[in-house]
Amino acid sequence: MEWIQQVIDLFLHFDRHLRELLDWVGPWTYVFLFLIVFCETGLVVTPFLPGDSLLFAAGALAATHSLNLSVLLVSLAIAAILGDAVNYLLGAKFGERFLSAQKIPWIRKEHLDQTHAFFERYGNKTIVLARFVPIVRTFAPFVAGIGQMSYRQFGVYNIVGGCAWVLSCTLAGYLFGSREIVKNNFPLVVLGIVGVSVLPIVWEAVRSRARRRAEVTATEDGDRPN
Secondary structure, three states: OHHHHHHHHHHHOHHHHHHHHHHHHOOHHHHHHHHHHHHHHHOOOOOOOOOHHHHHHHHHHHHOOOOOHHHHHHHHHHHHHHHHHHHHHHHHHHHHHHHHHOOOOOOOHHHHHHHHHHHHHHHHHHHHHHHHOOOHHHHHHHHHHHOOOOHHHHHHHHHHHHHHHHHHHHHHHHHHOOOHHHHHOHHHHHHHHHHHHHHHHHHHHHHHHHHHHHHHHHHHHHHOOO
């Protein structure tokens, strides 16, 4: 299980590994970051790729002038917007067929249910809000495509959400990532970012379970003879 330890190490020490990558490939690091963000948002089968923590680590490197902040913000915002657009089109053209065939790897029904719950509660604003929620971020445009959401409307929310997500996470890394307390405790910072990000998923899951229990109880009470 050595590969699992390597994945965990990569996940928790993006700052160190990005520095190593930068020393190795130089400006091609921007391409690497672009592709990771694009795939994490654009390919429905890759919700496990890093998002928030990767942006934070990239911003921290920009604070040391190892990367250009303006290039990061522009290129990663484009990657996030293009990724969601591709994901939407995949959902619109192939979503129903894939779901009926149940042949999409890595996709679990509960992830789609959580995304549906977000849409039920927040409506089309889900496209913006989901940017800050791992897993839901990857499935939201796919579900929007399946639901035949207007592409013009989707496009507006996509641009707003993509820019807000990249700006907030990258600038947070730029402003705080170079501080000694953050640099010395980066794994804890990453876990904290992930923990805060998944809180909406946990909250929605608890609310959905409580709602289902209430519906079952109400049904059972209604079936009881007086």
